[in-house]
Amino acid sequence: MADFVQTTVNKTAVRDLAVPIATVTSFNNLIESVIEDNPFGCVGYTTKAGETIAPVVRNREHYTAKVDFLDGEGKRVGNVSLQSPSIAAFEANAAEVLNNAALATAMGGEAVRNAPGETYYAQLKCHDPSGDDYYVTLTRKTVRVSSYQDDAIKDAVETWADDVPALA
Template sequence: MADFVQKTVNKSAVRDISVPIADVTSFNNLIQMVIDDNSFGCVAYTDRDGVEVPGIVRNREHYTAKVNFVNGAGKRVGTVSLQSPSIAAFEANAAEALANAGLATAMGGTAVRDFGRETYYAQLKCHDPSGDDYYVTFTRKTVRISSYQDDAIRNKIEAWADLIPALE
């Protein structure tokens, strides 16, 4: 009988953020800063198809807007969650739900945006100079490093995060 033989050691680590990132603009600015500044020292590479890939790319992202419907007594009578693939779609979908009179009538209340319960998710794919590919995933409340092998990657990202007030 054949045994499974370990080939790699993939690790993950999470940092909880003490105060959630305030809004989608601040969140996007943080993500774009990481990409623009190449904060983790990643390097471009050529994929299997011969295509040049930047060292850091947005791998996945989604944004969820929350709209509550509140009746005349101030009681929430309904809620809508709108998960969108981009910030532009997130804002457009929220605006559409807020302005939709038919939806408000059906819910029996006035539409109000619930900014505090909205969620943001962006996963960056990073290519380390060592050749290791790993992911850094940001939400409003956490930063997760996953699929890395070398602890030096975690240490580098942790040192960077320590310098970012929004990630305390």
């Protein structure tokens, strides 16, 4: 039998944020600034099929809106979580639930947005000049760099995060 031989060492590092990112708009602005400003020094490339790939791209994302239903005494009598594939869908879905009288009647309470309970997730794919791809994943509460081999990649992400007040 042939043995498996390790060919690479991929690492992951996580930073827990002291304060969650406050709003989906702030979160999106942060994601857009990474894509536009490319603070990690990533490089674009062309696939074998001839497709041009930007240095930093959104690899996957989802946003979860939370709506509580409160009775006349302010007690929660129900809730709804809506995971959406984009910020536009996140906002539209939350608005739909908030304005759905039939749902409020069925739940037995008034619909109220639970913004502190909502979650945001965006994973960015970055192409390092060395040719390696790695991921920077942001949530409301963490920043994660994963699938990197060279500690210089983690150091670059850490240096950037140190300079972003929301990521302290």
